[in-house]
Amino acid sequence: MHTDEADGSKMQHERPRVYTIREVAAQFHMQPSTLRYYEEQGLLTKVGRTASGQRIYEECHINRLRAICCFKNAGMTIEDLKKFFVYEQDEPAHIDEILSLLESRRKALDEQRRALNEAAMHVQRKLHYYGDIKRALDAGERLPDWGSYKTHVYSIDC
Numbered sequence: 001m002h003t004d005e006a007d008g009s010k011m012q013h014e015r016p017r018v019y020t021i022r023e024v025a026a027q028f029h030m031q032p033s034t035l036r037y038y039e040e041q042g043l044l045t046k047v048g049r050t051a052s053g054q055r056i057y058e059e060c061h062i063n064r065l066r067a068i069c070c071f072k073n074a075g076m077t078i079e080d081l082k083k084f085f086v087y088e089q090d091e092p093a094h095i096d097e098i099l100s101l102l103e104s105r106r107k108a109l110d111e112q113r114r115a116l117n118e119a120a121m122h123v124q125r126k127l128h129y130y131g132d133i134k135r136a137l138d139a140g141e142r143l144p145d146w147g148s149y150k151t152h153v154y155s156i157d158c
Helices: 021-027 033-041 059-073 080-091 091-139
Strands: none
Touching: 021 033, 021 059, 033 059, 059 080, 080 091
16 A cells, blocks of 8 residues: 555555456457557557566557557548547647548448348338238238339337
8 A cells, every 4th residue: 555645645556457358358348359450450559468478558548449440430441540540649730531431431331221220121011912922822912013112111129
C-alpha cells in the first residue's frame, strides 16, 4: 500500500488487467492464429510478452479488437483497417481520408442492406405462397397462383 501524501489516504496501486492469447481469442470468438495475424499485419501493436515469450494483451488491445471486429463485420478489408488506424494516429491531418473511408463503407453497407431487404421480401413471399399451397392441399382446394404473391409487400421486421 502507498500513502497519498496530499490527503494521507491509503491507495492500492493495482496492476492493469492483462489477458492471455487464449482469453482474448475466447472473448472475441476467434482463433489465436487470428490474433497473431492481426499483430503481423500491424493492426495490434505493442503486444507485450512474458519472460517465457507468451503474449500479454492489455485493455488497449481489447478496445482495438472491438474496433477491428466491428469494422470487419461492416466489411472493411485488412488494408482498409490498416489505413484507418494509420489515419487515426493523426486525425486532424487525415480527417478527409477518415471521412472518405467511412463514407465509402456506409454506402456499401446501405447497398448490402437494400439487397438483403429485397432477398428477405422474396423469402417472405415464397413462405406465404408455399404456406397457402399447403393449406389448399390440406383442404382439397384450388392451388394459389404465384402472380398474386410476386408483388405483394410483407413485413420483414424482426
